[in-house]
Amino acid sequence: MTAVREPKISLSDVTLVHTNEERRQENVAVEDLTLDINEGEFLCVVGPSGCGKSTLLSAIAGFMKPRLGTVTMNGRKIDKPGADRGVVFQEYALLPWKTVLDNVAIGLRYRGVPKAEREKTAREYLAMARLSEAADKYPHELSGGMRQRVAVARTLANTPEIMMMDEPFAAVDAQTRLTLQEELLRVWASNPITVLFITHSVEEAVFLADRVAVLTPGPGRLRSVVDIDIPREDRHWDTISNTPRFVELRDHVMKLVRDPSR
Ligand SMILES: Nc1ncnc2c1ncn2[C@@H]1O[C@H](COP(=O)(O)OP(=O)(O)O)[C@@H](O)[C@H]1O
Ligand SMILES: [Mg+2]
Known part of the structure; x- marks a missing residue:
């Protein structure tokens, strides 16, 4: 029997809207999104640029309130930023x-x-x-x-109870990026807190995650959540590209990101 994991963060029918006061414009960034982030899991969110990934992080960080729906942590509504949620930005x-x-x-x-x-x-x-x-x-x-x-x-x-990372490795060169991903997994293994990791790189997401949540092009809706059942001990860049399961999952997630009909 597997242990039931409690959700650390729960997003329930969440719609997130940016308002531009001057031009009185409204921009729906995330629409009707329902997703749990479980205690202790490494969840990656992928989706094309502008699909609402950073906005989603803002709502969990407490920088922004949902127009519709609820965002909770440990069952309590999130309404402001707090030290229990740590954010690592790209800069x-x-x-x-x-x-x-x-x-x-x-x-x-x-x-x-x-x-x-x-x-x-x-x-x-x-x-x-x-x-x-x-x-x-x-x-x-x-x-x-x-x-x-x-x-x-x-x-x-x-x-923090959850560490959130918004495309943290996007600004470094490709080789360094691979090293940083392995390094992050090593650090996380000795400090296994809940992680929300945002990226537009499917490879990065599949390499790092327990589960990958795929968003549709903006306004972001949840297209699919994919379980990444690759053992943690197999997550090394020098070998993973030869692992059939990695290739299979990467291609599957890639299709979900690219093909609007799915
Ligand atoms: N501060 C803002 N004011 C108005 N619109 C915004 C703001 N931030 C983001 N948006 C819009 O919300 C949508 C989602 O943006 P964002 O969450 O940054 O996407 P991603 O991180 O996936 O690239 C985009 O259409 C973007 O233009
Ligand atoms: Mg972003």
Whole structure:
């Protein structure tokens, strides 16, 4: 018998609308979306540019309220941002005048954790991200890939219940991107919290996810949710492309993203 996983986040018939006050325009970004993100799962959302992925993240982060439907976390309605939901953006949003260590410790500082304790915690998360050597460096001294790993360490150091990532690796080169994906899975294995990962790359989604939610072109509706039953120990870029199941799932998800008739 498999354990029943409780939903961490529940989206129920959610419609998200952007309003442009000046031009009095309304833009429906996400329509009638129902989706659960289960406790401890790695869920990827894919869909073409403009289909509402970032808007969906905004609603869960509490930056935006649904026009229709409800968004809940642990059964309670989300109505504002909170430290229980950590967000990693594509632009790393590190503070350039602070060291890597201070960047990772910053959330703890806002929460009033004493200096010695927050530095100890920050060092633990840096070690987990294999960044101990970079603790005293400044963001501009790091590569894009390293900065993104710092951003992940900083988010995890705040011990959120869900980590949300919006195309976090889109700005790095292709090779670094593969390394970062493997690295993220390694870090997540030692810190297995609920993850919502947004990407427009089907390959990335299938490589990382427990489940992939495919959105239709905007306004985004849920087209399909695909279970990725590839064992975690097989998720390495040097071998995965030769794995028939990976190829099969990738092609299946690709078709769902591309073919509007499905
Ligand atoms: N702040 C905003 N004001 C008005 N429209 C917006 C705003 N942000 C996004 N949109 C629109 O909402 C739709 C979904 O955008 P977005 O969620 O950014 O898509 P994605 O992340 O999938 O590329 C698009 O049509 C976009 O133009
Ligand atoms: Mg986006």
